[in-house]
Amino acid sequence: MSDNKILLTAAQAALDYREKLPHLPAGAQASREELLSLVNADLPDDGESPDAAIQMLIKGAERGLASSAGPRYFGFVIGGSTPASVAADWLASAWDQNAQAYSTSPAASVIEEIVAKWLLDLLGLPKESGVGFVTGAQMANFTALTIARNAVLQKQGWDVEADGLQGAPHINVICGECCHATVRSAIRLMGLGVKNVKTVSADSEGRIELGAFNRALAACKGPTIVCAQAGNVNTGAFDVFGPMAASAKERGAWLHIDGAFGLWACASPKLKYLTEHINEADSWAADAHKWLNVPYDSGMVIIRDAALHRNLKTARCVYSASAGPDFRDGSQWVPENSRRARGFVLYAALRNLGRKGVRQIVDNCCEIAQTFATELAKLPHVRVLNRVVLNQVLFRVEPESAIDTDAFNKSVALRIQRNGVCWMGTTQWRGQTALRISVSNWSTTTADAHQSIASVKNAIEQETQSSQ
Numbered sequence: 001m002s003d004n005k006i007l008l009t010a011a012q013a014a015l016d017y018r019e020k021l022p023h024l025p026a027g028a029q030a031s032r033e034e035l036l037s038l039v040n041a042d043l044p045d046d047g048e049s050p051d052a053a054i055q056m057l058i059k060g061a062e063r064g065l066a067s068s069a070g071p072r073y074f075g076f077v078i079g080g081s082t083p084a085s086v087a088a089d090w091l092a093s094a095w096d097q098n099a100q101a102y103s104t105s106p107a108a109s110v111i112e113e114i115v116a117k118w119l120l121d122l123l124g125l126p127k128e129s130g131v132g133f134v135t136g137a138q139m140a141n142f143t144a145l146t147i148a149r150n151a152v153l154q155k156q157g158w159d160v161e162a163d164g165l166q167g168a169p170h171i172n173v174i175c176g177e178c179c180h181a182t183v184r185s186a187i188r189l190m191g192l193g194v195k196n197v198k199t200v201s202a203d204s205e206g207r208i209e210l211g212a213f214n215r216a217l218a219a220c221k222g223p224t225i226v227c228a229q230a231g232n233v234n235t236g237a238f239d240v241f242g243p244m245a246a247s248a249k250e251r252g253a254w255l256h257i258d259g260a261f262g263l264w265a266c267a268s269p270k271l272k273y274l275t276e277h278i279n280e281a282d283s284w285a286a287d288a289h290k291w292l293n294v295p296y297d298s299g300m301v302i303i304r305d306a307a308l309h310r311n312l313k314t315a316r317c318v319y320s321a322s323a324g325p326d327f328r329d330g331s332q333w334v335p336e337n338s339r340r341a342r343g344f345v346l347y348a349a350l351r352n353l354g355r356k357g358v359r360q361i362v363d364n365c366c367e368i369a370q371t372f373a374t375e376l377a378k379l380p381h382v383r384v385l386n387r388v389v390l391n392q393v394l395f396r397v398e399p400e401s402a403i404d405t406d407a408f409n410k411s412v413a414l415r416i417q418r419n420g421v422c423w424m425g426t427t428q429w430r431g432q433t434a435l436r437i438s439v440s441n442w443s444t445t446t447a448d449a450h451q452s453i454a455s456v457k458n459a460i461e462q463e464t465q466s467s468q
């Protein structure tokens, strides 16, 4: 057989890994020094065989892999990846399509077209919206806010694409105090300047305070962009979209919603009360690599006005003239030009899960988050800090004996991580250190939660003993 047989070696290694995954320690097993010693060498002059290269990769990486695709990894907001989505991802690599234009990959083009339609249907967003497939929510926020910038300036008769930002009318940007860092990064990358952001205070769950929001909006003259959030990374809370959308509309402001993981709540009827009026925004950002449980990197940007979206980039490569107005050129909807055919993965994932499967993942994660909250609150000195409305749980251990409670919580987190049953990290919430749990993996069960709670209990007991 040809060199291609290495694909079988990789498939076998991948299969072995995925079978072991639920039983592996949740965090990486080696230190940076150890990992470097496994991989550090001079760049070889002579190449190795595919087999040698792949075996060296496996040896070099294995002990440094976080089991973040596994069922008891609760750090950050990291979804797993279903077997079907991983298999589709392999095919996307093996087919090696450039999803830039219809002409570079007809299959990638038509599949993106169908996936876009399915996603709008699944999430209940306006059917006529444009959908672009990007690397993640950072790029989705960047793309949406750039289109917002173009649109609000266009309304003032300023063509920012031709004339640039220099001398353009001032743009007001309103964000909540708890907006995600990537929203601010997007504003920074766009040249609007983070100092120009009007930050509105948030309530105890991290939701934008409506009174403060309305005052900030009323004080804005001229072009205005509002950034709201579906799913706070700490609490899971949603901004209250109805009144925000109404005020934004009245003032002619653009409403963008960062729903990196929270947008998937739209697939669950149980969570309807959180997502009400979400479809009244002008743009949305979401990650498929979080709650839809497909491999990295997979985000999407959705713009109500598809014509504005499609005009994101005016210059086209001369060699990639459009095949026709009905033909989808994937790169028209995103900043990237040559790009991975992410649509293949989403297509297989959505076929595999169906509407019900997506709903089940979301509902199951939320139920397990409730179990965590209920059971953790029963442990001595543990306080759950948020209203658990979604998949995020924040808690803090507050023993009377602790001299420095923040340090105590950090040490508990380290013990949990070292123990390896599960992985969770710390965060800062309202000036205090808290432990944070995100349940966003399709394979997590209630039994995983109970096993993890036992590990938390142990870590607290050990830390209490050692600090006495």
Ligand SMILES: *Cc1c(COP(=O)(O)O)cnc(C)c1O
Pocket: 077, 135, 136, 137, 138, 139, 180, 182, 183, 229, 231, 232, 233, 258, 259, 260, 261, 287, 299
């Ligand atoms: C994860 C997240 C992002 C950033 O997404 P990436 O995929 O890391 O780019 C933005 N906003 C929110 C609310 C998130 O949870």
